[in-house]
Amino acid sequence: MPAPDGHLKIKRVAIDTEPENTVFLSRQCAVYRPEEFRALKKIEVTSGGKSLLATLSITDDHAITAPDELGLGVQAFRRLGAPEGAAVEIEQATPPRSLDAVRRKIAGEVMSPDEIKAIINDIAAHRYSPMEIAAYLIAAASFTTTDEVLAMTRAMAASGAQIDWDAPLVVDKHCIGGIPGNRTSMIVAPIVAAHGLTMPKTSSRAITSPSGTADTMEVLANVALSIDEMKDVVEREHACLAWGGHVNLSPADDVLITVERPLSIDTREQMVASILSKKLAAGSTHIVLDIPMGPTAKVRSQSEAVRLRKLMEYVSAEIGLVIDVVFTDGAQPVGRGIGPVLEARDVMAVLNNEAHAPADLRARALLLAGRVLDFDPDLRGGMGRKRAQELLDSGKALAAMERIIDAQGRADKPACAGELTAEIIATHEGVVAAMDCFRIARIARLAGAPMDKGAGIDLFKKMGDPVKKGDALYRIHSCFSSDFEFAKAMAHEHSGVTVDGAPVRKSVHT
C-alpha cells in the first residue's frame, strides 16, 4: 500500500551492488515510518508505472539520502529508468508467490513444470534475494528428479531471448570447463565454418578461470555482438565466436551463477539445465559436449562422467537436441598459454599450422571438430575427423577464422603478453608427473588474467616431459607489479607442477 500522505523523490546514489538492487531510506524519512521498513528487507519501488524490487539500507546521512528522498543504488537507478527527482513510492514487497513451491521443495516434494517456470521467471526478473536463490538451489540440490531438470532447462531457455536460425542443422560444441588453456572452440568453429555447417558459437567470459573463450577471442576481434549482428556474421561466414553475455540467453542462469559461485554449488542437475538451456535458447540442433576427466578437473571419475552424460542425453532428447558426449583427458592444461593473449597465440599457431603449435590443442580440436562434422548427413560416416584435418592443413580453417574476425570486427592492435615475467624453475631432475589445473589457474588469475589480456602463464613442460634441475617449467606474465608479486608468491609456495612425485616449490627465477 502506498503511504496515504505523500511520496519521495528519486536520488541516484553512486553505490554499486551488482547484481542486486539496493535503495536507501533516511531514518528520518518524512513520508514513511522507517521502523516499518527495516534494513535488508525487500521493498517494491514504484515510479511512473514502473517498479522493481530492491534491498533496503537505512541511512542517517542526509548527504546520501535526505528525509524526503529515496536513494537508488547504481543498479536500481538504471533498471528503474526514472529520472532523479521523480516521485517514487515504496511498499514492503510481498515475497514472490513462487516461493511457496520452493517451500514445498524444501519439504521434499516434486515441483511441477509450472511451478518451476514461475520460480525461474521470478529469478530472471531479479525478484529473488540471494538467500531465496540459495534456498531454491539447495532444496533442488538435495534431490531433483530428471523431469524437474527437464522443466528447469525449458523454463531457463524461455526466460530470455531465443534465436531462430534459418538452417536445418545448427551445430555447437561445448566444454563443461575447468581445464586451463582449453580453447578448442576457436579452432573447431572455423573448421566447421570452412566445411559449411552453421555454428553460431556463444561463449562465456571467465567466471573463476583465467580466461573464457569470449575473453580470448576478444584479443582478436569484437565479441559483444547483438543477436542481429551475430546473424549477420553467421549468414556470411557460417560461424561466429561471440560473447553469450551480450545476447541475454537464459538470463536466469546468469542470476543463479551469482549464488552458485560463492556457495560452490556445482550439481550435475544444475550444470545440465544451465548448459542445455543456453543451447536451446541459442537455437542449436546438434551439440558435441566435451567432458574432461582428471584428478583436478570438474569431473574426477568415470562413474561421475557417465552419470553426467546420461542426464545430458536424457534432457537433450526430450528438448529435441541431438547430443554427442565426448570424454577427454582432463589431467593437465591444454596447449601452452593460459590467459587471453597467450591462448590466442596458441590458437592462431594451430590454425597457421606452425611447427611449434601445441600438438595437444591441435589434436583435441581435430577430435571435436570431427565429431561435429559427423553430424553432416552428407559426409560419409566417421569421416568427420579426416575432413577436419584436411580443412585445417589446407589453410581453409585459417582463412575462415580470418573472415570471422573481420566480420565481427578485428581488434585494433593485438595486445602483448605482460612484460613483467618470472620463470618457475625445476628444483630437481625427473619427469613431470602431475599438473594441478586448479592451482595453475589460480596463479594465472593472480597474475592478472583475464582482466589484463596479456597476463597469465606460458607452460614449457607438460606431463611426461623430462626436466633437468634448473629447467624453466613455466613463465608468469603480469602487467602490474602488485599482481606480479601475488602470483609469484603463490607459485613460490607450490608451483602446481609435480616432478617425480615431489612438488616444485621455492623456485621462482625473475
Next chain:
Amino acid sequence: MPAPDGHLKIKRVAIDTEPENTVFLSRQCAVYRPEEFRALKKIEVTSGGKSLLATLSITDDHAITAPDELGLGVQAFRRLGAPEGAAVEIEQATPPRSLDAVRRKIAGEVMSPDEIKAIINDIAAHRYSPMEIAAYLIAAASFTTTDEVLAMTRAMAASGAQIDWDAPLVVDKHCIGGIPGNRTSMIVAPIVAAHGLTMPKTSSRAITSPSGTADTMEVLANVALSIDEMKDVVEREHACLAWGGHVNLSPADDVLITVERPLSIDTREQMVASILSKKLAAGSTHIVLDIPMGPTAKVRSQSEAVRLRKLMEYVSAEIGLVIDVVFTDGAQPVGRGIGPVLEARDVMAVLNNEAHAPADLRARALLLAGRVLDFDPDLRGGMGRKRAQELLDSGKALAAMERIIDAQGRADKPACAGELTAEIIATHEGVVAAMDCFRIARIARLAGAPMDKGAGIDLFKKMGDPVKKGDALYRIHSCFSSDFEFAKAMAHEHSGVTVDGAPVRKSVHT
C-alpha cells in the same frame, strides 16, 4: 594477502544494514585494484589486530568513500571498534571452513557434533552471509537427525552467554507462540515467585506478532536487564520478566532468525534447537512448554504436536532439562487485548482478580502455573494447580508482580491505548464460529503494534459468543492516522472473525 604498497583509512558511513556488515570501496581506490574486489563479495577487514568479515559495495562517490578510504557501515564500524582514520587493510575473505560441512550436508550426509559446533560459532560470529545461512538452514531442513538437533542445541547454547543460578531448581515456562494475546508468562512468573521457586524468565520482543512478552512487560517496567541486574532481581524476588535480546543468550539463534523469518522456515528441528538452546543457556532446569494447537496456530494437528513433543522430550533429556509439554487450545486469541498496552491491561486485571478479567487468560495461566509448581518436590503431587489459584486469589501473585516491577524499574507513566479507534461491526446475526489468529495479528500490527505500545485490537466477542447484527466484534486502536487507515482497510476486507460460517467484511464503524 595485504596489498604490498599501502593501506586505507577507516571512514564511518552512516548506512545501516543490520544484521550484516557492509563496507564501501571507491572504484578509484588508490591501494587496491577494485576489479579484484567486486561488489557483494565478502572481504576480511583488518585494523590494529582486529578483523571482521563484511560484504563489499563499490562506490563512485568520493563523499561516501574517497579513493584512500575504506567506508564502514554502521554495523561494521561498531563491531570492528577501530576509530575513523585508523589504518585498515582488506583481503578477499576465504569462506568459513565450516562451509565444507554445509556442503556435505547438502550432499545428504550427517554432520558431526564438531562440524555443527564450527558452523554455529561461525554463524554467531557473523562469518556467514545470508545466502550461506540459507544454504545451511535448507540443507538441514531437508533432513536432520535427532542427534544433529541435539548437537545444534548444545552448540547454540554454547555460542553466547550462559547463566549459572545458585539454585537446585530453576523453572521456566515457554510457549511456541502464534496465538495473539497469550501473555500467560506475566501471570505465571509472579505466581511462581510468590510460591518461592526461582523463575528467571527471559522473553523475546515481537518478531512477526503484534507483541512479545518483552514488549508487553515493558509497558509496566524496564525489561532491558543485564545478566547481573537479572540476578539481582531474581535473588530478591525469585522471578523476573526480562528481555532475552539484551543478555546474549544463544546469539546464533538471533542470526538464524534473520534468515528463517523472510524464508518462513519454521521446521520442528530448528524450533527445538532454538527454544532449548536458550533455556540451556539461561540455566533452566525444569520447563513447562505450551504448544497451542488450532487451525490458524503454528501447530495445526495432533500428530504434528506429538512429533514436536517427542523431539522436545528427547533433546531435553539429553541436555539434562526436565520438560513437561502441555497442549493447549490454539483456536483463537487469548484474553481480549492484542498489543502491548491492551495485553498489559488484561494481565493486571487477572492479577487484580477483577470481575471482568478475561476468564480464558486466567484459566490458562493457572493451568500452566500449576504445572510449573508441580516441579516443586515439596508440594504434594498434582497440587500445583490448587496452590497457583490460592496465590492468585489471595493477591500474593499481584504483590509479587508489583515487587518484580519495582525491582526491574517501574515504567514512568503507563502508556494509554491508541486514541484513534474504529469498531468492527457484525454484519449479520449468529454465533462466532472461527477467529483467524494470523489475520487478527496482522491487523493489530498494521494498527501500529508493537512499536506503538497503545496500538492493537480489543476483542469484544470470542468463539461461541452469540452476536446480533450491529454488535461490535472488536475495536482497533491506533496512534497514527496512516497506520489506522491501513488496519481499517485490512479489517474491511476480512475482519478475521467468522459468524455462523460467513466472514464479517465491510463493516468498519468509526
